[in-house]
Amino acid sequence: MQKLKHIISTTQLLNRPLQEHLFASAAQMERDDAQRTLARPLSGRILATIFYEPSTRTRLSFEAAMQKLGGGVLTVENARDSSSATKGESIADSIRVISGYADVIALRHFEEGTAKIAAKMSPVPLINAGDGIGEHPTQALADIYTIEKELGGREGLRVALVGDLLYGRTIHSLLPLLCLYPGVQIDLVSPAQLRLPAKYIQHLERKGVNFRESDKLGASIKSADVIYVTRVQKERFESPQEYEAIKDVYLIDSKIADKLKRHAIIMHALPRVNEIAPEVDSNSRAAYFRQAKNALYIRMALLNYLLA
Incomplete structure (x- = not known):
């Protein structure tokens, strides 16, 4: 089973062995979390959540997930209005910069296809957290x-x-x-x-x-x-x-x-x-x-x- 670098589209997740691996991992983590025995394998790693559209569940669950696994979080909650995008910075340049600060990026954007473009520019794993009317x-x-x-x-x-x-x-x-x-x-x-x-x-x-x-x-x-x-x-x-x-x-x-x-x-x-x-x-x-x-x-x- 070849390991994915980015998670951009559901078409990448049509592999049944990969689904079974992720489902088994999720179930085990839920059990460990309930018993307060959860491991912290991502200690020292950083997730950047960059959201150009409003979100509660997706953003917070990504951030909680990273922290439960021992990692840290950098977040831009309203990147459309409170990031360098307001100055005209391209998504490509933003991702190039942010990837120097984080080990993985969760990106939500208002335009379909942006996650795919961003992933091409990112040396670290990038997860599509919703792109317009495209995918989630x-x-x-x-x-x-x-x-x-x-x-x-x-x-x-x-x-x-x-x-x-x-x-x-x-x-x-x-x-x-x-x-x-x-x-x-x-x-x-x-x-x-x-x-x-x-x-x-x-x-x-x-x-x-x-x-x-x-x-x-x-x-x-x-x-x-x-x-x-x-x-x-x-x-x-x-x-x-x-x-x-x-x-x-x-x-x-x-x-x-x-x-x-x-x-x-x-x-x-x-x-x-x-x-x-x-x-x-x-x-x-x-x-x-x-x-x-x-x-x-x-x-x-x-x-x-x-x-x-």
Whole structure:
């Protein structure tokens, strides 16, 4: 198994032995963390988190992951407005400089493809922590880890992807991994104006995946093993009126949650706004907070894989 230098795209993570290695590592780290026996293999190493877009979970989980493994952190929380980017510095120059201070970089940027450009300039490992409407590979890996941890298998799953499928980079990254599941069936549920882009539809067709598109959630409720809900992203719309017209189009409340299979799970990469009612949080099917914690251990496993 050839070791990766950078983590830029989910396509790099389609290797099943690599997934199994990372999942086993994450599970062991979670057990060790719970027992306060966690090793600190990255002592003396430094992670730089450079975020040109707002983030809570991704940035903090990367930073917590590095610190739990004994490393240090340098962070730029709002690089778009509080870094040398405001003076016109290119991403290439920023990465060249930052790589002299850190052993690994987690980069979030508002433009699709920036992580790939940055990785070419970086002598140290670079992790794509979300690039515009492009990809979010570490989130997708955490999502697959959550599905397997919660449901215990891969075969014959029915997964409903609900909400913003046009701009949702978590969905764009997750689909290639779902396509590895034998017999997977995928429901694509979205308003017409937020449908999955054609290139991802074509990928499903090439892989021979059974999928269906709909603007209604009802058909998926009783058959889904996974309901993956996405936020309608206000920041991607050109006008507030466009956003307001569809922001509440799907709402998972307790009535809907109770109609799901007993073993089914509800996932969301968070933050949520109008998609899942707080009353659902106490439902055993609500996996989104467990999903968020799983991402911490997946990112710990990835940092250890890249640096140890």
